[in-house]
Amino acid sequence: MKDFLLRVFTWWNRQTIGTQFWTWRKGELVGEDEFGNRYYRTRGGAKDPALGFERRWVIYADYAEASMIPPGWHGWMHHTTDVPPSRDTYTPREWQKPHRPNLTGTAEAYRPSGSTLASGQRPPATGDYSPWTP
Incomplete structure (x- = not known):
């Protein structure tokens, strides 16, 4: 019951009921990455009349985080490449x-020098700043 309610009311936990229905009805599995994310496109590579190209989408294995898409799949998702990384002809750049x-x-997380969250002392001001006066 909990899983069903999460799928109805949240979008960040894998897929919603609407996405699952759309995928079942119109989707074609293209491949899966090393994280378990599954990549789909419109069945048969049909072009969407409103977009002018095929739709491509991902169903995340866990929490929906866009940075969890590897570079090869990112290129395919954004129509940079036509060959998905799941095919043998794919070679990464x-x-x-x-x-x-x-x-x-x-x-x-990256914290540059001078950040209040970085360790150590902040470097002193260099004196090249002059406030604007009207």
Whole structure:
């Protein structure tokens, strides 16, 4: 019962009932990534008349976090590449880095020097600032 209510009233836990129905009715599974996220497109690659291209969507394995999409799948989702990473003909580009989760709000988040949350002392002002006066 709890799972059903979560699917009706929340969008951040995997998929809603509407998304599940749309996927069942119009979707075609393209592949799955190493995190368990499943990627879909419109059945047969049919173009959406309103968009002019095929719809592509992801159903997250757990919490819906956009940074959990690896680079290869991100390119496919945004129509940068036509070949999904699940096919044998896919080769990642040399500039594509491995996935790193979004660390914002955690202790491992990037904190530049001078940040009030960074460890150490803030560097003194350099004197190059002059306030505006009308």
